[in-house]
Amino acid sequence: MAKFNLFSEESNKAPLARFWRKFKSNHPALVGLWVFIAFAILAAAAPFIAPYGVNQQHSDALLIPPSWHEMGDVRFLLGTDDLGRDVLSRLMNGATYTFGLSVIAALITTVIGVLVGTFAGISRGLRSSFLNHLLDITLSIPSLLLAIIIIAILGPGLMNTVWAIILALLPQFIHSVRNLIVTELGKDYITAFKLDGASNWHILSRGIFPNIYEHIVVIFTMALSTAILDISALGFLKLGAQPPTTEWGAILAENLGLIYLAPWTVGLPGVLLFLAVLSTNLVGDGLRQVLKARKAD
Amino acid sequence: MQPLLKVQALSKSFNLRSGLFSRKRFEVLKDISFCLSQGETLAIIGETGSGKSTLAKLLAGADSADTGQILLDGNIIEDKGIRDQQCRHIRMIFQDSEASLNPGLTIGDMLDDCLQYNTSLDKQTRGEKITATLSKVGLLNDHQHYYPHMFSGGQLQRVALARALILDPKVVVLDEALSSLDPSVRAQTVNLLLKLQQDTGLSYILITHHLSLVRHISDQLVVLDHGEIVEYGKTEDIFQDPQSNVTQKLLSC
Numbered sequence: 001m002a003k004f005n006l007f008s009e010e011s012n013k014a015p016l017a018r019f020w021r022k023f024k025s026n027h028p029a030l031v032g033l034w035v036f037i038a039f040a041i042l043a044a045a046a047p048f049i050a051p052y053g054v055n056q057q058h059s060d061a062l063l064i065p066p067s068w069h070e071m072g073d074v075r076f077l078l079g080t081d082d083l084g085r086d087v088l089s090r091l092m093n094g095a096t097y098t099f100g101l102s103v104i105a106a107l108i109t110t111v112i113g114v115l116v117g118t119f120a121g122i123s124r125g126l127r128s129s130f131l132n133h134l135l136d137i138t139l140s141i142p143s144l145l146l147a148i149i150i151i152a153i154l155g156p157g158l159m160n161t162v163w164a165i166i167l168a169l170l171p172q173f174i175h176s177v178r179n180l181i182v183t184e185l186g187k188d189y190i191t192a193f194k195l196d197g198a199s200n201w202h203i204l205s206r207g208i209f210p211n212i213y214e215h216i217v218v219i220f221t222m223a224l225s226t227a228i229l230d231i232s233a234l235g236f237l238k239l240g241a242q243p244p245t246t247e248w249g250a251i252l253a254e255n256l257g258l259i260y261l262a263p264w265t266v267g268l269p270g271v272l273l274f275l276a277v278l279s280t281n282l283v284g285d286g287l288r289q290v291l292k293a294r295k296a297d
Numbered sequence: 298m299q300p301l302l303k304v305q306a307l308s309k310s311f312n313l314r315s316g317l318f319s320r321k322r323f324e325v326l327k328d329i330s331f332c333l334s335q336g337e338t339l340a341i342i343g344e345t346g347s348g349k350s351t352l353a354k355l356l357a358g359a360d361s362a363d364t365g366q367i368l369l370d371g372n373i374i375e376d377k378g379i380r381d382q383q384c385r386h387i388r389m390i391f392q393d394s395e396a397s398l399n400p401g402l403t404i405g406d407m408l409d410d411c412l413q414y415n416t417s418l419d420k421q422t423r424g425e426k427i428t429a430t431l432s433k434v435g436l437l438n439d440h441q442h443y444y445p446h447m448f449s450g451g452q453l454q455r456v457a458l459a460r461a462l463i464l465d466p467k468v469v470v471l472d473e474a475l476s477s478l479d480p481s482v483r484a485q486t487v488n489l490l491l492k493l494q495q496d497t498g499l500s501y502i503l504i505t506h507h508l509s510l511v512r513h514i515s516d517q518l519v520v521l522d523h524g525e526i527v528e529y530g531k532t533e534d535i536f537q538d539p540q541s542n543v544t545q546k547l548l549s550c
Contacts (some may be wrong), residue, residue, distance in 0.1 A: 192389075192398070194357055206399070
């Protein structure tokens with residue numbers, strides 16, 4: 001491949017297209033995006049592509065190591081646990097709970113957060129400062145602790161965990177969106193837009209949102225990685241998903257007693273969790289870098 | 298001749314917080330009055346902090362005055378801070394044209410929004426109008442599909458001018474709009490402005506530090522100092538024979 005362009009190519013691209021081009025040149029972020037998409041597909045299609053049922057027990061094959069081990073069996077690619085359940089199938093289904101539910105929780109947080117944050121951003125005076133200080137107080141509590149407090153009120157369970165995580169992530173989200181909107185509102189082009197006769201709704205939909213949606217995506221990825229960690233931490237602490245639900249944190253907790261006997265039953269869900277959080281953070285970090293680079297030029 | 302724009306006793310003050318409970322009133326503009334005829338240019342000069350930009354904002358409607366009136370063609374468009382929201386006959390060009398353009402919209406979309414909010418033209422007429430306005434300021438029709446970041450500084454100034462002109466205004470307020478341009482581009486823009494004035498009878502209100510520019514294009518001159526008009530008259534007269542101390546100092550530097 002030639003390193004120079006013989007013909008200078010005009011880059012008359014929309015902001016979104018430029019965004020994608022810059023993002024593409026950041027390879028770790030791109031790999032992160034592939035892994036992220038793979039997890040998303042897995043979360044949606046796991047029950048159909050998993051080789052065995054989640055709770056299908058093979059009494060002839062207890063604690064079989066992964067297939068590359070000399071004691072392994074090719075029928076069970078990642079081995080089996082102490083009840084003879086296929087680890088691969090369980091982990092694949094776990095993506096639906098840990099990853100899929102986190103995405104849903106983060107999406108719901110985004111919708112509510114953007115609505116309330118917008119309202120907080122355009123309101124002024126006492127109402128706005130009241131909301132702002134209230135959010136400051138909740139921001140001082142870590143989200144996992146906040147989620148545990150909410151679980152203590154709602155009671156343990158997978159769905160309650162999702163609600164708890166949404167509620168725990170919301171203050172941060174609203175705060176960020178509010179700050180974005182307040183910053184944009186102070187800019188010159190909004191004044192000019194007002195002088196063009198734009199109504200409040202036009203200012204929001206045509207003026208502010210086209211310029212902050214990338215920031216919202218970045219905040220979304222941060223919320224998502226927190227959600228994944230929180231959902232599995234609560235599962236591990238037996239406050240969230242209860243066994244035999246195949247949530248990764250719950251699998252970890254269930255098999256913790258087998259760590260010396262069958263390390264793969266503990267290690268593999270841990271690796272997957274690590275990958276899920278890493279890929280989300282890589283994507284988020286890549287997006288943030290592009291945003292920063294765009295501000296600079 | 299009936300003046301096009303008449304400004305009567307305009308005042309504006311801000312509340313500054315000086316202590317925990319005490320507030321200080323800071324008068325930015327005191328009793329400003331002047332007239333402007335069609336096809337004329339009025340220049341406003343003054344030191345930094347003399348209230349020039351505030352005056353520009355008041356005229357364009359970005360801010361509202363405390364007292365006083367603004368009349369356009371004999372109709373009151375602002376009276377004691379209540380602005381006629383429908384009036385778009387006074388348009389403003391900002392100091393930093395890049396900051397005043399929405400980075401997320403193409404030029405065509407931005408101009409189209411302008412027309413949509415203020416006129417009842419259909420899509421085709423709007424398109425024709427955008428094309429006509431762009432060619433008026435020396436841009437191509439293809440520039441409609443460009444985003445602000447693709448333009449150079451001089452071109453952005455033209456885009457800002459197109460935005461101001463698309464609603465067929467009577468007065469255009471230029472708030473330091475020419476200061477950030479380099480000399481050749483500034484000369485180009487000035488010539489463009491003068492040509493538009495000849496063709497359509499636009500009036501300009503020019504706010505600047507640039508004295509030779511003031512002498513070149515303005516008919517009348519207002520000298521502001523601490524929110525008050527210290528001198529108001531024909532540009533040439535003031536340049537020849539400045540009366541007040543402030544003007545003498547400003548002109549001598």
